[in-house]
Structures are given as structure tokens and as C-alpha cells.
Amino acid sequence: MADLELMRELSLESEARIVMLVMDGLGGMPRQPGGPTELEFARTPNLDRLAAQSMLGLSIPIGNGITPGSGPGHMALFGYDPVKYLIGRGVLEALGIGFVLTPDDLAARGNFCTVDAELRITDRRAGRIPTDKCRQLVQKLRAIRLPGVEIFVEPVQDYRFALIFRGPGLSGRLNETDPQRTGVPPLPVAAQADDAKASAELANRWIGAAREILTAEQPANMVTLRGWAKEPGLPKFNAVYKLKALSLAVYPMYKGLTTLVGMDVLQGLRHLEDQLAALAANWKSYDFFFVHYKYTDSRGEDGDFEAKAAEIEKVDAILPRILELKPEVLIVTGDHSTPAAWKAHSWHPVPTLLHAPGRGRLNAVQGFGESECLKGALGQFPAVDLMPMALAYAGRMAKFGA
């Protein structure tokens, strides 16, 4: 398994272009033993034709048996060891609402909650206040000022908001204030390391001020804060891979994750059609393109096998338009499996296709699906190996050693 330092050393400048097309939660399960998975059930003539001219395999996102969240799943696809480069929950929450984090930022997930006169929590979610109410309260909390930091409070959904402190020397090594039960007061923020003491003090002052502002509100008269995390300061795609990378994603979370690894993020995309048009329009300006399709995962989470298959068919339909651009390497994969049968992410290896015209050892396969991928030329491989392979098949990697 190549690490980023090795990639930094071996990657080469080139004109060759790579497209990574990610169908979120692509991997699936049969509805009954021996039946087809969602991908195998879907009518995918373009993917099937391409499979015979490509290398197939199954990528293991984190490790056998480990079910990835969206953050770690994508980190692995981008070649970043997801156990080493863990993205904290506060950062993911901020990314999920499109907040652009800087390296000076410390982010937390906030909950509005209800407390009694003795400050004991009576409802950890403040009666699940509506998002509109959340926006009003957030607006009030924006009045809080603290020395040495800029403060952002952003509504998320219902009783949830994001809190971001921006300033030098902040640390995310802070404990959570949510006691995870009612009848007790929120915990104070405590530093888990000496260099986090100043951040803990800031956080407690902010919470004190928030309590004063909210005191007369009902039911959302207090807050809890969780998932403290610094912007992780990841190595960037251009430095590690010598790639000028463009992110074509619709959902804020994926725009945020690709920002963290140094991709340029195109804003305002709403549909696959927008993404395809943007891909063509920017073809000459970039050499790596991340195209993210969310709805395969969404329908898997819904437990709707046929709807998930239908989403895969939509992506199949646009495949010729990507191929027309003649990328040196086209990867079709997912960040994890989301079997409709489970209505949840799973650890199962993810069907992966690597198309590199004229460069691959092909495999005798009948189409693109979990069972055929098991016979593929790439075997079962760690997802972090996908970027090294992509660069290699694009002719963008030097020899290691003399």
C-alpha cells in the first residue's frame, strides 16, 4: 500500500486525464441468496460493454468488516489512509452545510436542548424545534463576541447547528458537553491536552454567553456541543499527485471533503446533467475530475432495491458522454456499499471498474457487477490503492528505485 509521501515522490506531471465517477453506496446485496444485487439487477448496457474493455475488482474501503462513514469512504478513494487521516465530526457537520473551513478553524456540532431551573437537561433535542426556529436562535447567538477569535454559528437542521471558532492556536482536544442523558446538567468543556486549555476556556465562555441569551427561550433554552475538530490540514492533490483536480459534486458534504484534499470545487451544480456539462466545459483546464452521484446511496438507505437500481441506470446512461471526452483513465466505483436490504452502509467490498484504453490486462467478464468483479483483473484491493493505480495507468508515475 503506497503512502502519500511515496506518491509525492513518484507522481509525474502529464497531460493525461483521470475521471473518478463515484456512485455513493454502489455495492449491494441480493434480495434472496443467489439473486442479483442492485447493480446486477440494473440494466447497464454501457457499463457492461465497458467492463469487457476494462479491469474489474472489488475495493475494500477501510478494512474487511469495517463499515465506513462517508468521510472515511471518500478519504480512501482519494488515497488517504482513512484511519490516519480521520475527519472529525464537527468538521463534517460544517462541510455538510457548505461552510468553507480554513486551517485556523475549530468546529463543533451543536444541539439546542432544554434545561430546568437547575440547568438539568430535560430534553436533549429541545423538542426537535423546526429549522426555522433554529435559524432565529442561531441569529441571536451570532451576537456573542470573544477575544482573539472570529465566531461563526450556522443553522443545520431542526435542533442542530454548527459552531466554528477561527483563530490561531486552537485545539480540538476538548471533551463533549452532551452528557448523553437527561436529568443532569451539560458537562463543562475540559481540555484533553495542555495545548487545548485556551480553547476549552473560549468554549466555556461561549456556552455561558449562549445560556444567557437563551435563558428566556422555550423549549430551546440551552446548547450542547460535540465532535470538536480542527480542519485537518490534509496534504493536497496538487502536491501529492501533481494533479489539478476539479470536484463536480452536488451535495455540500462532498464539496467540503474535496476542498479538504485541495480540489477546486465547482459550485451551483444541481443535477447529473449539470455535472456532465461542467465536466466537458472544464476538460482542458484540469487533469483529474471527481464526479459524485449521491442518489444510489440515498435509495439504498431507503431500502428501495429497484429505485437504487434505477439510479444506477441513470448513471449508466450518461457514461458515453464521459467516454467521448477520451480520458486516459476512467474509474467507476463507490465509496462503500449501501445494500437496500440493510437500509444502511455496510463493509462489503465495492464493485470497481478501471478503464485505461490500451494499457490494461483485461479480464473475461460478462458485465459490471459484484460477482463479475470477483473474477476481475484487480482482485480485491484496498481502496487507497485506487489513486496509485489511476496515476500509473495514466502514465503519471515514475519507477520506484533504480
Next chain:
Amino acid sequence: MADLELMRELSLESEARIVMLVMDGLGGMPRQPGGPTELEFARTPNLDRLAAQSMLGLSIPIGNGITPGSGPGHMALFGYDPVKYLIGRGVLEALGIGFVLTPDDLAARGNFCTVDAELRITDRRAGRIPTDKCRQLVQKLRAIRLPGVEIFVEPVQDYRFALIFRGPGLSGRLNETDPQRTGVPPLPVAAQADDAKASAELANRWIGAAREILTAEQPANMVTLRGWAKEPGLPKFNAVYKLKALSLAVYPMYKGLTTLVGMDVLQGLRHLEDQLAALAANWKSYDFFFVHYKYTDSRGEDGDFEAKAAEIEKVDAILPRILELKPEVLIVTGDHSTPAAWKAHSWHPVPTLLHAPGRGRLNAVQGFGESECLKGALGQFPAVDLMPMALAYAGRMAKFGA
């Protein structure tokens, strides 16, 4: 590959039960090229039927090309990186005779040897004295007392015995006294680290006392000591995996190894029949069961292909009784290969079956054997990944990251 810290973080409490059925040295080799292996030659209707409803694969115990001893082979099956969590030879020797080690114990393998008047070794094995003689001499050596430690001397076989010091602050960083050749005296015990100096002095005093006791004996008038090792203080199954684990093994070595990882060990089992009865009797009290069958390895070591196949058939015959208990996950595997053709352990990947009703992607296979496992859904995988997969398929693992 998941490490134990990650498992500690992700594992969940649950009612789901896991059975790991280990046929020691299961993997084999054909007698002639293209022929069946022992497992493929054996008539195993139950395993073959189960294979079609399970996921197959080949587990790599330590690494490609690395032949495991019994200790490392089992550590890998239990999810402990066997290179990181090495069990010293002195500890294995003590475990092999059923000696229950505590964290305060320092163990060594002892040999009786013969020395001349100048203390030069003339026979490193003392003429391979019979075990009865070994017992008599060990009885004499038990008279030795040293300050601050309790001392155990236990006969093993022929000229071999085990020596255990029990006390605070002992260290295994000591060199061996066997010079590995004759004509020279045994080496003194020297500390390989500062914190081992006291242990080295103790060891040398014990050897001096042993020499005085043995001086008039013939031919076993001296000892050498090797494989110094502390009880390794491994993380325990309940802490790492949140599993209450029961070990159903007949041989002392495997009882000892499972003690080290925190399993409860049922004593007094003598046959597969006992093990099966104990499995059923304890079904409600535990959620992980290790069932160890030694004789596949023994017949492989003997070089008896058909006898090894016959042992596999005995295990096949009891398989329905395990399935009747309806474990959420049943794993059938080995700790390494012991091809009869080689009369020895080998590094070849080990046929593995993971049965998790309703949870797996199945594979189109004809039965349970090395060639079919090569087509299996699990691929070839590190043996340490087996526990994460077992927990995942049992629904005992949380998602990693958001």
C-alpha cells in the same frame, strides 16, 4: 487491516453468537499435480452443502511465504497481529504442559545436558533421558529457593522441562545459556536491558543451585535455559471485542493460548464429543466459542494424507450439531496448512468458510476445498481480518466515522 484499538472502538454489545471451528493445519496439498488436497479428497457432504450457503476464501496466517507456528497462527485467527503480539517460547512451553501463567511470570524452556569436569557441554540433550528420569530430576530442582520469587519447575518430555519464576518486576530480556554446540560451557545469563539485571542475577543463582544439585547425576548433570519470556499481557477478548468467549480445546497449548486472550477455558475435554456437548451446554452463557480440533494437524505432520482426510470427515460429521444451535456466524478454518506431503506446517493460505445466514454475498462454489475457496467471495485475506469480519457479520460492529 483493523488494529485492536479500532476494534475496541467499533465493537458493540449484542446477543449474536459466533462459533470459530478450527481444524489445526487444515490446508493441504495434492499428492500429485492437479489432484485433490486432503480437504478435497475427504467426503464432506455437510461442509460442501454449507459452502454453497456461505462465503469462502483463503486466509493468509502471517504473510505470504511465512510458515506459522501454532502460537502465531492462532494469534492471527484471534485478530492479534502475530508479529506484534509475539508469544515467547518459554511461555508456549509452559502453556503446552497446561501451566497457568500469571502476568507476574517469567518462563523459560529448560534442557538437561551433560558437562565434563570443566563444565564443558559434552551432550546438549543428556543422552535424551526418558521422561521418568526428567520427572525425578525436576523433583530435586524444586528444592531451590530464591528471595522475592516463587519458582516452578515442571517436567515436559525426555530431557526438556519448564522453569517459571513468579514475582514482581521480572523481565524476559535475557540471553539464552545454550551455546548451541558442545565443547564449551553453558553461557551465563546476561541482561539485555537495564531492567532485566535483577532477573539475570536470579536466573544465574538458580542455575548455580541446579548445578550443585545435579553434580553427581549421570548423564544429566547440568541444565541450559532458553526462550525466556514474560506472560505477554495481551488485550483481552471482552475488552477488545466485547465478547464473552469460551475456549473448547483438548490440548494444553490451545487452552493456554486462549487463556492469554481472555477466553474462559473449559477443562477436562477429551474428545470432539465432549467439545460438542460443552458447546451446547454453554450456549446461553457465552457469545463466542472457539472449538479446536488438533488431529488434522497431527496426521498432516505424520505425512498420512488419507488419515488427515479421515479426521476432516469426523469434523464434517458433527457440523449439523453446531448448525442446530443457530449461531449468527460460523467460521470453519485452520490456523495454518500442514500438507501431508510435507509432514510439516506450511505457509499456504488456509481454506476458510464464513457462514452468516441472510447477511452474505454468496459465491458460486461446488464445495469446501482449496480450489473452490479461490473463487470465494472473501478472496485471499489476512487471517487477522477474520475477527473483524465475524463481528461485522454478527452485527456487532459500529460504523467507522461519519
